[in-house]
Amino acid sequence: MAGKHTRPRVATCSLAGCFGCHMSLLDIDERIFELAELVEFARSPIVDKKRFDRRVDIGLIEGGCCNEENVATLREFRRHCEILVSIGDCATAGGVPALRNDIPLAECLAEAYVGGPTVHNPGGRIPDDPELPLLLDKVYPAHEVVRIDYFLPGCPPSAEALWQTLVALLEGRPLELPYELIKYD
Template sequence: MSESAKITMATAWLDGCSGCHMSFLDLDQRLIELAEKVDIVYSPIVDTKELPGDVDVGILEGAVSTEENLQVAKMFRERCKYLISLGDCAVSGNVPSMRNTFDLDEVFDRAFVETVQAQPGRPTESLPTLLRTVVPIHHVVNVDLFVQGCPPSADTIWYVLTELIAGRTPDPTQITRFGA
């Protein structure tokens, strides 16, 4: 990344709690400084509906657990020059991958039959197509940088972004760890 040119950035969350995006928003007043150097061209925190074809930095949070997650991860890898796996779910599968120990039929029965008091039964439409197992992002696409944390702190995200903007490769392991 070049310090003189404004870079483009896109973010998305896959299967997770969106806590990593909340940490991004916790940059608070630093968001104003960031906006001087970065154009957020796609994100759940902006109103853009289409991921552009050529993005400098892509940030994905969450694990890959559905066909839609898989397609988003592939699209980000295809369209982003540099891809960041943000947070423990993205890096390791974390909490979403806990369903991997269960058969999918058991998961659906537990969610829609066993724990429902009014009208138990599996929905017949509007359900995402679940993958057999939940996997971290790097199991389906190449990732350039892994940023651990649940969620990574705003300071960690700031460090990563400012290092990239300055043209340096950040080493987030110096300031964060799994679960921190």
């Protein structure tokens, strides 16, 4: 994996997700020091770095794509990362945000901003400020937008599962997740 530079670089992002997968990553407790030794965090909220400035070895994607900004971010990740991993149920399958997929976008927005029981919106306008990214017609899992190399399910995947996955990728060996780490009941 390494070679060209001293430590492998890892980037992470949360698209249409809840940051729960990132919280789970922090749940590796004191191993976070070990991780900091092992890798260099490139673009990631963990180190508050917002841009790519060179190639990255591993990109971890939390969340699917619900708007144009998600798509653009995901495209950036695909361009800059050697390996992309979908982390968690939103990235791998759309997750909770995808509950809106059976409802037309216009109805969703009308319920949320115009006709909902607790809404006061006499003008009847839906949010349309140019600052706001345009929503997609539905929520797409990451692999429907760009090529994804690996998938790690779970809501969220446990800290241990994330740790094992990262270590396996960094060491370039096959990942063996024991049953306890991938059962969800």
